[in-house]
Amino acid sequence: MRFPLPALALSGVAALALPLLTACGDDGDKDAKAAAGGPTAVTAGDARCEVARKDFAAGVTEFKVRNTGSRVTELYVYAPGDKIVGERENIGPGTSATLAVQLSAGKYQLACKPGMVGNGIRQDITVTGVATKGADPRIEKALTDYHAYVIGQTDATIAATQKFVAAFKAGDVAKAKALYAPSRVGWESIEPVAESFGDLDPRTDAREADLKPGEKWTGWHRLEKALWKTGSTKGEEAYADQLLKDLAELKTKVNAVRLDPPITQTSMANGAKELLDEVATGKITGEEETFSHTDLVDFQANLDGAAKVYELLRPVVQEKDATLAKDLDDNFAKVRTALQKHRQGDGYVSYDKVGKDDRKALSDAVNALAEPLSKLAGVVSK
Amino acid sequence: MTGAGPDKAGRSGLSRRRMLGFSGAGLLAGAAAGAGLERAAAAALDERDAADVPIPFYGAHQAGIATPVQDRLHFAAFDLTTADRARVVRMLKDWTAAAAAMTQGRPVGAGAVGGPDVAPPDDTGEALGLPPSRLTLTIGFGPSLFDRLGLKDKRPPALVDLPHFPGDALDPARSGGDIAVQACADDPQVAVHAIRNLARIAFGTAAVRWSQLGFGKTSSTTPDAQTPRNLFGFKDGTRNIPGTDTAALDQHVWAAAKDGAPWMAGGSYLVARRIRMHIETWDRTSLAEQQDIIGRDKREGAPAGSRAEHDAVRLAALKPTAHVRLAHPDANKGARILRRGYSFTDGTDGLGRLDAGLFFLAYQRDPRTGFIPVQNNLATDAMNEYIQHVASGVYACPPAPRPGGHWGDTLLT
Numbered sequence: 092m093r094f095p096l097p098a099l100a101l102s103g104v105a106a107l108a109l110p111l112l113t114a115c116g117d118d119g120d121k122d123a124k125a126a127a128g129g130p131t132a133v134t135a136g137d138a139r140c141e142v143a144r145k146d147f148a149a150g151v152t153e154f155k156v157r158n159t160g161s162r163v164t165e166l167y168v169y170a171p172g173d174k175i176v177g178e179r180e181n182i183g184p185g186t187s188a189t190l191a192v193q194l195s196a197g198k199y200q201l202a203c204k205p206g207m208v209g210n211g212i213r214q215d216i217t218v219t220g221v222a223t224k225g226a227d228p229r230i231e232k233a234l235t236d237y238h239a240y241v242i243g244q245t246d247a248t249i250a251a252t253q254k255f256v257a258a259f260k261a262g263d264v265a266k267a268k269a270l271y272a273p274s275r276v277g278w279e280s281i282e283p284v285a286e287s288f289g290d291l292d293p294r295t296d297a298r299e300a301d302l303k304p305g306e307k308w309t310g311w312h313r314l315e316k317a318l319w320k321t322g323s324t325k326g327e328e329a330y331a332d333q334l335l336k337d338l339a340e341l342k343t344k345v346n347a348v349r350l351d352p353p354i355t356q357t358s359m360a361n362g363a364k365e366l367l368d369e370v371a372t373g374k375i376t377g378e379e380e381t382f383s384h385t386d387l388v389d390f391q392a393n394l395d396g397a398a399k400v401y402e403l404l405r406p407v408v409q410e411k412d413a414t415l416a417k418d419l420d421d422n423f424a425k426v427r428t429a430l431q432k433h434r435q436g437d438g439y440v441s442y443d444k445v446g447k448d449d450r451k452a453l454s455d456a457v458n459a460l461a462e463p464l465s466k467l468a469g470v471v472s473k
Numbered sequence: 474m475t476g477a478g479p480d481k482a483g484r485s486g487l488s489r490r491r492m493l494g495f496s497g498a499g500l501l502a503g504a505a506a507g508a509g510l511e512r513a514a515a516a517a518l519d520e521r522d523a524a525d526v527p528i529p530f531y532g533a534h535q536a537g538i539a540t541p542v543q544d545r546l547h548f549a550a551f552d553l554t555t556a557d558r559a560r561v562v563r564m565l566k567d568w569t570a571a572a573a574a575m576t577q578g579r580p581v582g583a584g585a586v587g588g589p590d591v592a593p594p595d596d597t598g599e600a601l602g603l604p605p606s607r608l609t610l611t612i613g614f615g616p617s618l619f620d621r622l623g624l625k626d627k628r629p630p631a632l633v634d635l636p637h638f639p640g641d642a643l644d645p646a647r648s649g650g651d652i653a654v655q656a657c658a659d660d661p662q663v664a665v666h667a668i669r670n671l672a673r674i675a676f677g678t679a680a681v682r683w684s685q686l687g688f689g690k691t692s693s694t695t696p697d698a699q700t701p702r703n704l705f706g707f708k709d710g711t712r713n714i715p716g717t718d719t720a721a722l723d724q725h726v727w728a729a730a731k732d733g734a735p736w737m738a739g740g741s742y743l744v745a746r747r748i749r750m751h752i753e754t755w756d757r758t759s760l761a762e763q764q765d766i767i768g769r770d771k772r773e774g775a776p777a778g779s780r781a782e783h784d785a786v787r788l789a790a791l792k793p794t795a796h797v798r799l800a801h802p803d804a805n806k807g808a809r810i811l812r813r814g815y816s817f818t819d820g821t822d823g824l825g826r827l828d829a830g831l832f833f834l835a836y837q838r839d840p841r842t843g844f845i846p847v848q849n850n851l852a853t854d855a856m857n858e859y860i861q862h863v864a865s866g867v868y869a870c871p872p873a874p875r876p877g878g879h880w881g882d883t884l885l886t
Contacts, residue, residue, distance in 0.1 A: 357591050422677055455554050459677035469592025 130155040130189065133201065135164045135182070140203030140212035149220045153191040156203070158182045165204040167211065168192050180207065180351060181289075194218045230356050230471065233403040237359055238350070240399055241281045245345050248277025249338050256331040259314060259324050268318050272385035272438060275311060278338075279392030280399070281345075282369060283362035287352050288344050295337045298381065309333050312381075319382035356404065360468035363400035366393040367461035375454045377442045387439030390453075391430060397464065398423055404471050412470045415463055422460035429456040527577045527605035533739050534727060535873045536576070537609030538811065538836050539716040541695050543657040546687030546815040547664040548745065548832065549672065550650025550866060551679040553621050561622065562885050564678040568612075568671055569879040575663075578605035581670050597673070599666050606660040610667055612880045613743045613868025618651040627884060629734030631742055631839040632869045639852040640861060647747060647864035650682040655743075655834065657813075661688070683864070685747065687815020687832045694811065700774060700782065703831055704750050704816050705859070707767050708774030711782055712801075714811045725809040725843070726836050736883035739872030741836040744810075744844040747817075747864035750830040755859045766855040768795030794855040805850055810835040810843045830860070840867060 130153040132143040137160035156166045161184050168176040168190070176199065177192035196219050202211035255270035278285060278296070286292040293301070295310040302308055309330055317327045324331075344350065352358070373379040374390040401408070401419055409416045429452055433440045445453075528536045553561060571581045582595025619628040654671055658664040665686070672681050691703040692710030700708040714721045723729075730738040755763070764770050764777070768791040774782035776797060778790030791798035802809050813836065818829040837843030851857070871881050 361591075418677060455680040458680065459554060462673065462676035465593045469589050472589070472591045 129153070132157070133166060133203070134159055135166065135203040135205070136160040137162055137205045138212070140201065140214055142201055142214050142216065145214065145216045147194065147216060147218045149195050149218055151191055151193050152218075153189060154201075155187060155189050156182060157187045158184055160184060160205050162206045165202075165207050165211070166190055167202040167204065168194075169200040169202060169213075171198060175349070177349070178351065196220060227407065229406050230404075233407070234354060234356065234359070236403050237400065238345075238354060240403075241284050241345050241354075244277040244281045244396075245338070245342050246277075248274065249335070249342060251277065252335060252338055256335055259318075259331045260328045262324050264318055264322060264324060267314075267324065268383070271311075271315060271318060271383060272380075272388040275389060276392040278311075279369075279389045280366075280396035282393070282396070283358075283365040284345065284350070284354065285341055286365075287350075287358075288341065291337060291341055291344070295334060295341075298378070300378075300381075310337070315380065315382050356407075356471045357468050359400050360404060360471050363397040363467060364461065364465050366397040366400075367457060367464055369393050371454070371457050371461060374442075375450060375457060380442065384441040384443045385438070386442040387430065387433055387445075391439070394423075394426060394430065401464070401467065404467065407471050408467065411473055412466075415466055415470060418463040419460070419467070422456070422463060426453075426456045426460050429453050525578075525604045526607075528607050528609050530573045530576045530610075530873070531876050532873045535609075535611045535740070535870055537611035537655055537657055538741055538813070538870070539694055539714075539722055539726065540609060541607070541698075541716060542690045542693045542813055543607045543609070543664075544659045544690055545657065545661040545664050546690075546832065546834075547656045547661070547668045547684065548687070548834070549654050549656075549668045549684040550615070550682045551652045551654070551672075551675060552682045553618065553651045553679050555678055556621055556623070558622055558885060560678050562879070564675055565881050565885065566879045567674050569874055571670055571674060572610040572667070572880070575600070575667050575670065576605065576608045576610055578603075578608075581674075597666065597670055599669075600663050603660055603663055606658040606663040608656065608658040608663050608667060610671075611655040611657075611743075611870060613653040613655075613870040614881065614884070615650050615653065615866060615868050617649060621651055622885070624884070627734070627736065629728070629732070629737050629742075629869050631728065631732060631734070631737075631841060632867065633841060633845075635744070635840070635865055635867050636845065638848050638862065640857055641865070642861055642863055643865050644863055647683045647685075649866055650868075652679060653743065653745065653866060653868045661686070685817060685832050686819075687817050689816040691814045691816055691831055692812040694813070696783075703814075704752055704829055705755055705763070705767070707763075707769060707771055708782060709814075709831075710812050711769075711774055712786070714809055721809065722811075725838055726811050728838050732839065734869075737869055737871060738883075741811075741838065741870050742840050742843070743866075743868045743870050744833075744835045744837070744840055745864075745866040745868070746833040746862050748831045748833050749828070749861045749863045751826075751859045751861070752829050753826050758859075765792050766794075766796060766859075768792065768797030792855070794853050796851070796854050796856045799851050799854050800847055805847050806842075808843055808847055810837045810847065830863075836870070 131147075133154050133156040134141040135156050135158050142154075154166065154168075156164075156179065158164045163184065164182045166179045166182065166188070168178070170176050176194065177190050179188045179190040182188045197217075199216050199218060201214045201216055204211035251270070251274040255267060255274040258266040258270055282292070282296075285295075293310075296312065297308060297310055298312050299308060299316065311334060313330050314324075314327060314334070317324055369379075370390050370393045374386045374393065377384065377386050379389055380386045401423065405416060405419075408419070430439075433445060433449070528540055530536060555561065574581055580596035580598075580601070585594045585596040585598030585601055588594050614632075616628065616632055616634055619625050619632075654668065656664040656667040658667070668684065675681075690701050692713050693701060694713060694716035696713070696715050700711050703709040714725060716722075726741050728734070728737040728740045728742065732738075758766075760771060768786075769776050769782075773780070775784055776786040776791065777795070778787055779785070786797060786801055786803075788798050788801060788803055798804060812834070814831050814833040816829070817832050818827050820828055822828045835844055871883055874880055874882055
């Protein structure tokens with residue numbers, strides 16, 4: 092992650108900038124960070140924007156911004172012509188945030204935006220030299236392709252949810268039940284990315300048991316309860332509309348040229364592991380779909396999302412750790428086989444019909460895959 | 474953990490034992506017993522100090538059998554999730570490296586900290602800063618492993634499926650397993666850390682089938698030390714085979730090449746039984762009846778008709794249904810087994826009673842002449858009213874690997 096991605100040229104942003112760059116510098120690029128002298132402190136007040144240094148070496152630079160003002164602020168890094176190289180939004184009063192950007196030699200501006208409006212308070216910074224190593228083009232391609240996958244799955248989940256919501260609002264309980272699980276597939280396959288966007292995940296996917304006292308319950312599982320437990324959609328229509336609105340927000344976020352927080356090979360690989368964590372703690376136990384018992388549909392979507400990440404990163408894994416690649420190949424296949432056993436029609440059997448021994452077999456297969464998958468981030472970040 | 478904790482515990486243990494000793498019946502007997510206890514207490518203190526001295530992993534026999542019995546247990550049985558022998562060998566190699574490190578007080582692989590930030594650490598970390606705590610790890614192969622890996626011709630004749638014994642109420646989910654690992658240590662955290670890390674390494678090759686924690690040893694292989702008590706409150710394992718009695722070990726515990734499975738030479742056969750104790754009803758039983766049932770007195774552990782624990786057992790002096798009488802070698806054609814069991818309590822049974830008992834572990838040269846005839850002889854044991862065998866396993870424990878080799882390499886390479 093040291094040089095611009097091909098996606099950048101397409102997106103028409105300055106060739107120096109790097110989209111999809113980690114916000115916390117966890118891409119293993121220690122050399123570049125060391126060259127830049129570690130995180131650079133930025134103090135953002137209501138009327139000031141102070142940066143601890145103004146000269147940087149080419150490579151990854153990490154800023155640690157602290158909001159000392161009274162208003163919510165933002166931090167931007169601009170290339171000439173106000174091309175956004177990196178941004179961090181929603182930094183509350185008294186809080187800190189980090190922003191990592193990949194910079195090649197040139198002049199840039201740092202901007203603090205108290206109140207998140209206007210041109211902000213600007214500081215000039217200068218970058219000199221050449222970054223030490225080139226990025227792996229296979230990783231760049233994986234990141235570009237994964238971003239496209241995330242957009243595709245978001246569109247798919249919205250299209251399916253529109254049908255589900257239509258049936259729900261029409262009061263057609265049977266039809267809405269049939270469309271419920273398919274509406275979640277796209278979401279479940281990219282859940283770690285969706286989860287990275289603030290409270291979007293709790294708004295759309297919270298379970299009743301997750302709520303704090305007094306907290307409002309919205310999203311899919313509220314509709315699930317209406318369909319399976321109450322057996323009526325009456326009075327719940329507004330929540331169906333809200334779900335579509337929240338998913339439209341997801342679409343806006345994933346369609347951004349640079350996701351915030353960005354996708355990196357580390358976050359991508361960790362996302363695959365998190366999808367298996369979701370399966371291990373939510374689906375194997377049957378806690379995700381308490382009322383509908385459609386857990387195995389989610390399971391499949393989580394698995395597909397993880398498999399996509401691995402498929403895109405596989406050439407790199409194969410080269411750096413062939414044993415890990417073989418383990419992952421074998422164990423993805425084994426989980427699929429274990430899951431296949433419970434196929435029924437277009438979907439899966441109701442999870443409450445899956446016995447203890449079968450659940451153990453699924454759990455063993457998931458553990459066997461999740462353990463090597465937890466090594467993926469370390470290998471692709473080398 | 475610093476030395477202060479165990480040391481303090483050791484001293485308070487000493488004073489408690491002293492008081493017990495001098496409260497003994499009769500001044501003379503009390504003094505004699507007191508001297509014995511003094512020695513036992515000193516040995517116990519030595520054991521505490523020994524926490525920093527690791528038990529060697531390599532040798533002729535696996536550690537954890539004849540070596541001194543530690544205070545705590547975590548026992549786990551695994552089922553293979555693959556029939557690929559190469560994969561199983563790879564796991565056994567990884568396990569051996571991890572076991573060799575952990576038993577010597579070192580972390581697994583590259584350790585728990587200091588590795589790359591973006592990768593999970595090799596070691597889980599909860600044993601950082603703890604002494605080796607005399608950790609031993611002992612592996613055994615269940616009968617099902619030989620079926621699973623197509624090794625039926627290598628299955629030792631002594632590794633028989635245990636027959637049904639009168640009173641058995643076995644839970645298959647807590648019985649058997651392709652591979653068993655016994656982790657014993659003086660610190661429970663060290664034992665649990667060992668099993669947890671092996672289970673982690675096993676993912677994709679083997680999965681935990683069941684596991685059992687034991688909080689207190691009920692037998693020792695060091696007769697000079699104080700004999701531990703089981704949850705019935707009685708001393709247990711008084712006449713156990715001492716770890717230093719090489720002749721008895723060779724005769725009763727270690728398998729020989731000529732026994733029918735050359736790969737098991739220097740190994741041993743383990744029988745594990747989860748024995749639920751109905752401690753609530755036991756506790757309502759009079760002292761006299763308790764002593765009659767066991768065949769020893771509760772204070773000293775002396776056999777009925779004798780005064781001291783280590784006095785010879787005169788079988789005729791015990792009730793015909795006394796446990797010690799029925800289990801005695803003289804009542805079983807000289808059969809002896811090395812016991813290494815642990816007390817457990819796994820919460821409650823939902824009926825207001827403790828789910829407690831003895832996790833019985835016994836090593837022997839051949840279960841057909843060891844545990845099986847002895848257990849059959851216990852069919853009329855008066856103790857049966859207070860116990861129930863609820864889980865069972867039998868495993869062939871190979872000899873220890875040589876440095877550079879791996880667990881089970883005499884069977885699988």
